[in-house]
Amino acid sequence: MGGEYIPLSSVNIGAKEIEYVTDAITTGWISSTGRYVAEFEKELAAVTGRSCALAVTNGTVALEVVLRALGICTGDEVIVPALTFVAPAAAVATVGALPVFAEVTADSWTIDVESVANQITSKTKAIIAVDLLGHPCDYDALLAVAGNIPVIEDAAQAHGAAYKGKAVGSFGVASTFSFHANKAIATGEGGAVLTDSEELLEKMWLLANHGMTKERPYFHEVIGHNFRMTNLTAAIGLGQVQRWQELTNARNRIATIYDDCLKGVKGVYRRPVADWAMESCWLYAIGINAGKKNSVLEAFKASGIDSRSIWTALPSLSIYRDGVRGRYALAQKFSEEVIWLPTSAVMSDIQIERVVHVLRGVVG
């Protein structure tokens, strides 16, 4: 069965985004000064129910600036899930601290609270919880185990999901988002931190703005960085965040169609959804049993369908071996068996059927 190439993900930039970004360009406000940064931050805070937001250059830097603002540095440990995109571990290592891995659960693939409890030591200075593949973590249990240790929510893969009715992006001392082109809300490159703490916001603002306060330019209180989002990027972001529901619904619709098409197909499995969770689809992921993953990926390739294996479990990367504490059987299993199927807000039903047809041809 032929047909045109189906990419893993595609962007959905609408008329609003083009109008705002054109305005930013024609008025000359192309760096980080300009009205769109503040408006984007305001709308992001509103959509997640947080009181403040800070727009930054990407989702990895968003994590880094929170860690720096919390004073995390060499000698400290930060617990991160063993299965995730690498950014949380990389951000921890960037500030000089050690990422220590916790196992993920079988029933949501998010960080296992019991495993977190086992990794906590006197050096543990934060926990980064990733709302993996659009599924929130069990925040009530996690926050209880964390006690006074700050929890940072990495919601980069979960725009629009909710935990017990409360939006992701609202848990822990701070939450982060990425707006990379393949995320559900996309600005190209981009990220943000959300928090309810004015004090934390102020610290992060200082770090992200060369270490100088608004009141005293060219005087530097701390060693600063330039983590600022441009007005151009924020203009796209404002248009995207105003379409939050539309864009996240469109992806969830794709997930529902995949779910229906895959019902009864043997040899594949979906990530379960906990009863307290409302998931949102980022990239639609399935596990493939019985060592057939590579055959599936090859069949997709031959049919012009872009499908990929998810991440290598972080404990198997030698650069992160110092944070390995025992075995991570589930993270390892999902890392070996799970792939993404093409997912985007603009996919047609016919494209989805083609993907499922090729998949059935191998596993069916």
Ligand SMILES: *Cc1c(COP(=O)(O)O)cnc(C)c1O
């Ligand atoms: C995409 C992603 C990030 C941040 O990625 P950037 O490309 O730096 O914006 C962080 N954490 C997770 C879990 C992600 O999926």
